[in-house]
Amino acid sequence: MIKEMKILKQHGIQFVPDLKEAVLTPLFRGRPVIKEDISKSEAEHIKKICPSDAIVTEGGFGIDLGKCVFCKECQFACPDKIKFTNDYKLSSNKRENLVVRKGYKEIKFDEQSIRPEIRKLFKNSLKLRQISAGGDNSCEFELNAAGNVNFDMGRYGIEFVASPRHADGIVITGPITENMAEALQICYDATPSPKIIVLVGTDAISGGMFKDSPALNRDFFNNHAVDLYIPGNPAHPLTFINAILALIGR
Amino acid sequence: MKKYLETYNNTHSVRINDIPVLTYDEFCLLAEELFSEQHKHCLSYHAIDSGKEICFFCIVADDSNGKIYIFSHRSAKPVPELISLSPKIEQLQIFEREITENFGIVFVGHPWNKPVRYSHNRHDTKQVMNNYPFFKIGGHEIHEVGVGPIHAGIIEPGHFRFICNGEKVLHLEIHLGYQHRGIENLFVNENEGLKRCVLSESIAGDTSVGNALAHCQLIESLSEFNAPEDLQIERCIALELERIAVHIGDTSALCADVGYQLGQVVCEALRTTIINTTQFWCGNRFGKGLVRPFGTNYPLKENTIAEIRKILSDSGERYFTVAERIYSLPSVLGRFDGIGAVTTDQAIRIGAVGMAARTCNVKRDIRATHPFQYYRKRRPEIVIQQTGDALARGVLRWFEAKESIKYIFDLLDKWEKIKKSTKPPVYNYKLKPESFAVSAVEGWRGEICHVAFTDANGEIVQYKIKDASMHNWFALALSVRNQEISDFPICNKSFNLSYCGHDL
Numbered sequence: 001m002i003k004e005m006k007i008l009k010q011h012g013i014q015f016v017p018d019l020k021e022a023v024l025t026p027l028f029r030g031r032p033v034i035k036e037d038i039s040k041s042e043a044e045h046i047k048k049i050c051p052s053d054a055i056v057t058e059g060g061f062g063i064d065l066g067k068c069v070f071c072k073e074c075q076f077a078c079p080d081k082i083k084f085t086n087d088y089k090l091s092s093n094k095r096e097n098l099v100v101r102k103g104y105k106e107i108k109f110d111e112q113s114i115r116p117e118i119r120k121l122f123k124n125s126l127k128l129r130q131i132s133a134g135g136d137n138s139c140e141f142e143l144n145a146a147g148n149v150n151f152d153m154g155r156y157g158i159e160f161v162a163s164p165r166h167a168d169g170i171v172i173t174g175p176i177t178e179n180m181a182e183a184l185q186i187c188y189d190a191t192p193s194p195k196i197i198v199l200v201g202t203d204a205i206s207g208g209m210f211k212d213s214p215a216l217n218r219d220f221f222n223n224h225a226v227d228l229y230i231p232g233n234p235a236h237p238l239t240f241i242n243a244i245l246a247l248i249g250r
Numbered sequence: 251m252k253k254y255l256e257t258y259n260n261t262h263s264v265r266i267n268d269i270p271v272l273t274y275d276e277f278c279l280l281a282e283e284l285f286s287e288q289h290k291h292c293l294s295y296h297a298i299d300s301g302k303e304i305c306f307f308c309i310v311a312d313d314s315n316g317k318i319y320i321f322s323h324r325s326a327k328p329v330p331e332l333i334s335l336s337p338k339i340e341q342l343q344i345f346e347r348e349i350t351e352n353f354g355i356v357f358v359g360h361p362w363n364k365p366v367r368y369s370h371n372r373h374d375t376k377q378v379m380n381n382y383p384f385f386k387i388g389g390h391e392i393h394e395v396g397v398g399p400i401h402a403g404i405i406e407p408g409h410f411r412f413i414c415n416g417e418k419v420l421h422l423e424i425h426l427g428y429q430h431r432g433i434e435n436l437f438v439n440e441n442e443g444l445k446r447c448v449l450s451e452s453i454a455g456d457t458s459v460g461n462a463l464a465h466c467q468l469i470e471s472l473s474e475f476n477a478p479e480d481l482q483i484e485r486c487i488a489l490e491l492e493r494i495a496v497h498i499g500d501t502s503a504l505c506a507d508v509g510y511q512l513g514q515v516v517c518e519a520l521r522t523t524i525i526n527t528t529q530f531w532c533g534n535r536f537g538k539g540l541v542r543p544f545g546t547n548y549p550l551k552e553n554t555i556a557e558i559r560k561i562l563s564d565s566g567e568r569y570f571t572v573a574e575r576i577y578s579l580p581s582v583l584g585r586f587d588g589i590g591a592v593t594t595d596q597a598i599r600i601g602a603v604g605m606a607a608r609t610c611n612v613k614r615d616i617r618a619t620h621p622f623q624y625y626r627k628r629r630p631e632i633v634i635q636q637t638g639d640a641l642a643r644g645v646l647r648w649f650e651a652k653e654s655i656k657y658i659f660d661l662l663d664k665w666e667k668i669k670k671s672t673k674p675p676v677y678n679y680k681l682k683p684e685s686f687a688v689s690a691v692e693g694w695r696g697e698i699c700h701v702a703f704t705d706a707n708g709e710i711v712q713y714k715i716k717d718a719s720m721h722n723w724f725a726l727a728l729s730v731r732n733q734e735i736s737d738f739p740i741c742n743k744s745f746n747l748s749y750c751g752h753d754l
């Protein structure tokens with residue numbers, strides 16, 4: 001008993017009091033900002049460097065966070081113009097909004113296109129079933145951490161559950177391998193409607209580094225609309241929690 | 251003529267033409283001779299398709315003297331049936347299975363030649379995930395329990411099929427492949443250094459540092475580059491931080507499985523402090539971006555060093571206090587002690603490596619036997635346990651974390667004293683032509699081995715990855731034999747093997 005008290009005393013208070021305002025270490029690779037115009041030749045140069053095809057050149061220079069693996073090499077190549085900030089709010093319910101362009105100060109949610117039942121039903125309680133479909137186990141680790149003693153998203157009634165039958169939606173990590181495609185579909189079908197689909201991590205959103213691999217099967221997305229895109233390599237627990245909160249309107 | 255090529259240095263590259271080519275009979279005889287000694291184990295055995303021929307390469311690590319032996323066999327296509335080595339050298343079973351899966355080669359006498367991961371480029375596309383040939387046992391008292399691919403928590407997919415008599419597990423078969431992303435081939439297709447390095451960090455995200463290091467070592471050895479001392483030290487610190495973080499996290503998970511909430515919660519928070527230190531250093535909690543070829547974007551700085559020292563002494567102290575409590579509580583010990591034991595003999599026969607071997611009194615640790623980076627200059631203490639059970643796997647983590655913390659403190663002292671090179675990474679490297687390189691790293695699970703072949707232009711034509719889990723999944727299957735099925739979660743957690751590292 002005395003030993004336990006000592007352990008508890010050392011443990012102290014670990015939870016992050018404010019999950020929306022918490023500040024991460026300065027080097028955390030979060031939302032990039034593009035400070036100045038990037039010339040065509042610079043853009044071509046960066047495009048060549050980028051390992052995951054995340055540089056957009058149509059309609060002006062942009063970084064697509066749905067493809068970006070946050071290696072920061074574009075910043076190293078162009079330090080005066082591109083800077084990765086420690087802002088962990090990176091997600092959107094619209095795929096196009098993940099493209100960051102010059103002067104952008106945040107990633108926007110499109111409030112209009114959120115299905116009304118999502119906020120009506122899930123605002124105070126959201127149970128999710130996670131499916132790893134080729135994930136490298138780092139996003140999976142971070143999703144576990146979102147519920148741990150530090151981040152404790154349970155305080156908002158958000159929880160991962162064991163059975164899809166108990167879930168209000170599915171959270172997919174990984175680029176969706178051919179070998180997991182069927183299990184993913186079965187799990188989705190087993191989740192009662194209305195339900196949401198959340199993609200966590202760059203791999204899930206675009207295939208990431210694996211997008212050209214013949215071992216993937218992303219047909220799932222031909223038939224199902226995604227409700228929330230959460231970029232990251234992996235997505236930080238704060239990125240995940242804030243994304244969900246923004247979706248359910250809290 | 252020598253029957254095998256001998257290299258002393260882990261991460262050494264050699265000319266492909268210098269590797270002796272043996273007839274299959276000679277190949278088998280040599281393998282039997284080498285593996286008859288317990289201190290030799292298989293680092294990797296695989297085949298590559300060179301167009302007209304299939305070439306087999308066997309790489310053996312000698313734990314007694316730090317040597318690595320490489321020998322090969324070539325066979326014109328179509329390859330005739332070959333005698334399986336697995337009945338005599340059990341540790342080769344998984345490698346022969348992989349060769350069969352990829353090239354359709356028949357190994358006569360292989361007792362268990364089943365698909366490994368249903369790779370997208372497998373030889374026989376009629377073999378699909380859904381018709382895995384599970385082992386069966388008859389009898390009306392016998393029942394089967396199937397679990398997965400999707401499990402009850404947030405974990406990677408895999409299917410476990412138990413054959414039980416009542417509550418007792420007679421046999422467990424593990425069917426993997428769900429995570430197969432075709433990653434090995436991507437290393438060949440992507441001829442840009444950065445892409446390859448980022449890919450290596452995704453082989454298994456929980457071992458980003460270990461795999462990135464194995465990859466960078468490989469590239470550097472194919473370029474005859476020797477990392478400067480400060481870079482070597484930084485890499486070792488990153489690798490040890492990864493080990494400490496996972497070991498503490500696993501302690502938490504083990505506590506959760508036996509319902510000891512205090513241990514679970516405290517260790518969970520302690521793991522956070524360690525991965526946040528890695529994030530403080532490089533901006534990513536898993537160390538992605540930290541290890542790069544020929545240099546680094548994140549050299550150590552004063553404030554990083556101070557942070558590492560502060561967190562390690564504080565969290566270390568707290569972890570040791572709680573670990574001591576965990577492993578002295580009768581209610582916890584009752585659930586770990588004697589559960590899921592693997593014997594020394596089994597560990598050696600299946601070629602177990604890393605933690606799984608060390609808990610069974612088999613001293614396999616690449617840091618000590620085939621040291622790389624700064625481990626060459628300063629060897630860490632290797633922790634060994636005797637009993638091979640869940641308790642040994644738990645306690646090993648505690649002691650290893652302790653050693654790693656000590657080791658990092660030593661390295662930091664050393665780093666502060668030496669000259670700094672501080673070079674940025676290089677991605678447009680040129681590799682030696684027609685060469686073959688092996689690079690082994692002791693990740694927290696155990697040995698990671700990357701192998702590459704280059705062609706006449708120095709392009710990578712084949713890339714092979716072996717995670718410790720390749721050997722060790724079999725240890726998990728053995729550990730649950732004759733256990734209660736309810737002990738499976740503890741056994742599984744205590745091994746914590748990689749799905750994606752295995753499925754690739």
Ligand code: SF4
Pocket residue numbers: 049050051052053054055063064067068069070071072073074075
């Ligand atoms: S940080 Fe993102 S956009 Fe920049 S180079 Fe890396 S992957 Fe490309």
